[in-house]
Amino acid sequence: MPIRPENRGRYPSDWPTISRRIRFGRAGSRCECVGECGRGTHDGRCPNQHGQPAYGTGSRVILTTAHLDHTPENCDPANLRAMCQGCHLHYDRQHHAQTRAATRRAAAEAAGQLTLEQSS
Numbered sequence: 399m400p401i402r403p404e405n406r407g408r409y410p411s412d413w414p415t416i417s418r419r420i421r422f423g424r425a426g427s428r429c430e431c432v433g434e435c436g437r438g439t440h441d442g443r444c445p446n447q448h449g450q451p452a453y454g455t456g457s458r459v460i461l462t463t464a465h466l467d468h469t470p471e472n473c474d475p476a477n478l479r480a481m482c483q484g485c486h487l488h489y490d491r492q493h494h495a496q497t498r499a500a501t502r503r504a505a506a507e508a509a510g511q512l513t514l515e516q517s518s
Contacts, residue, residue, distance in 0.1 A: 427447055430481065
């Protein structure tokens with residue numbers, strides 16, 4: 399998955415090397431997801447391999463490197479997982495929803511709209 403321009407500075411300068419080592423070294427060009435994506439479409443390790451047709455859709459698989467804690471600065475190998483684009487998108491879905499909500503909230507506030515504060 400492409401890195402958003404506003405997040406590029408959060409990745410180490412050797413990120414391409416780190417990512418390649420995870421995807422093609424440790425993972426052997428195969429998705430490492432064993433269900434943490436929550437799709438429920440595979441038992442055990444995902445069968446998708448980089449450059450091959452994806453199971454279910456037949457689209458070409460692009461292997462990505464996911465940060466399990468969603469923190470680009472944390473490039474400890476234990477925090478990184480090679481994932482096909484389908485597993486990666488599903489794994490990040492809640493994080494993306496939170497980011498979208500925060501972006502919309504900030505845009506509304508910048509436009510002068512008041513926000514309702516919820517008390518705990």
